[in-house]
Amino acid sequence: MTSEGIYRILLKAYPTRYRRHYEEAMAQCFRDQLRAADTMNERIRLWFRTIADFALSAPARHFDLALNISYANAYSEGARRAIYLAQLEKGPFSYGEISLEQLLLGALRSDEELNSALLGSDGIDTLVSMVRAWETKKVAPPSPLLRWGRRHRRAGTLDLDCKKALAFARREAHDSGTSVSSRHILLGILEQETSQAARTLRDCARNLTSLRPSPARDNPRP
Amino acid sequence: MKTLTPAVFHILLALADQDRHGYGIMLEVAERTNQQVRMGPGTLYGTLKRMLDGGLIEEGGERVDPDLNDERRRYYRMTRQGRRAAAAEAERLQALVRVARAKSVLKTA
Numbered sequence: 101m102t103s104e105g106i107y108r109i110l111l112k113a114y115p116t117r118y119r120r121h122y123e124e125a126m127a128q129c130f131r132d133q134l135r136a137a138d139t140m141n142e143r144i145r146l147w148f149r150t151i152a153d154f155a156l157s158a159p160a161r162h163f164d165l166a167l168n169i170s171y172a173n174a175y176s177e178g179a180r181r182a183i184y185l186a187q188l189e190k191g192p193f194s195y196g197e198i199s200l201e202q203l204l205l206g207a208l209r210s211d212e213e214l215n216s217a218l219l220g221s222d223g224i225d226t227l228v229s230m231v232r233a234w235e236t237k238k239v240a241p242p243s244p245l246l247r248w249g250r251r252h253r254r255a256g257t258l259d260l261d262c263k264k265a266l267a268f269a270r271r272e273a274h275d276s277g278t279s280v281s282s283r284h285i286l287l288g289i290l291e292q293e294t295s296q297a298a299r300t301l302r303d304c305a306r307n308l309t310s311l312r313p314s315p316a317r318d319n320p321r322p
Numbered sequence: 323m324k325t326l327t328p329a330v331f332h333i334l335l336a337l338a339d340q341d342r343h344g345y346g347i348m349l350e351v352a353e354r355t356n357q358q359v360r361m362g363p364g365t366l367y368g369t370l371k372r373m374l375d376g377g378l379i380e381e382g383g384e385r386v387d388p389d390l391n392d393e394r395r396r397y398y399r400m401t402r403q404g405r406r407a408a409a410a411e412a413e414r415l416q417a418l419v420r421v422a423r424a425k426s427v428l429k430t431a
Binding site: 114129130133149150152153154156157158164177184185209 | 344345361362366367371375376393
């Protein structure tokens, strides 16, 4: 059996859904590496690297899939992107959880069409600077112990306002028979009426009525 | 911005100047890091999938790479979001290097 044949057997250990999209590309990549490994020594080193890569990545893909199945059923790709982008908005050195303002920026950045409909061509920049300015005014918790606790226990998770906004978004999506979209998330943020994020969105947005999603426009729930 | 993982940052840097296919990204990362970072196909495509899901990169169609052979390859390109994330990560690292220099951990060039 050829090296590529053995590698293709290893690839069977990845989740089927993942293989459907990446199996050929991964086999092609391995074939390219084999072609570039001229000597027996290089081939042996390649196999060591490949087995280590396989041992780490195959279980990781199964874990990702298990974690994402229920999440993917409830949230559209755009909404998942919004949450991911909200995580990216979070400063690496800042303590605490992901705030509603960061979720707002994530939701707007996840959907360019919605973003320009709501804020116009350069609206997001104004909104980003408003959020940044407001974030710097936030007062850090006074106790060093509390600050340490917040940084280590909660960093990277959604804060209570975000969870409330997402719960509202899920209810809205359920009522309209679709997956949660970025529009639903923005509606959830607006629902937190007294929050800074809702006030900022109300101040900056041109036309909030365009937020109300139609079932035809959003992804039907799988 | 949240810290990017080293694999994500390496891939974004590889895609900063041109679209590349998987093997092309692998070669570029290995070359730029003096063969210190060598991603296998499992790590590479797992990371690419997460980056696609997060909107940091997008697929740019399939075509032949004339430098390799006549097989068709799927190309990836960096999105505006990806460029923003890479710039933020580079600035974060630059700030850390400044601190390291100020504390004489790193000698000034």
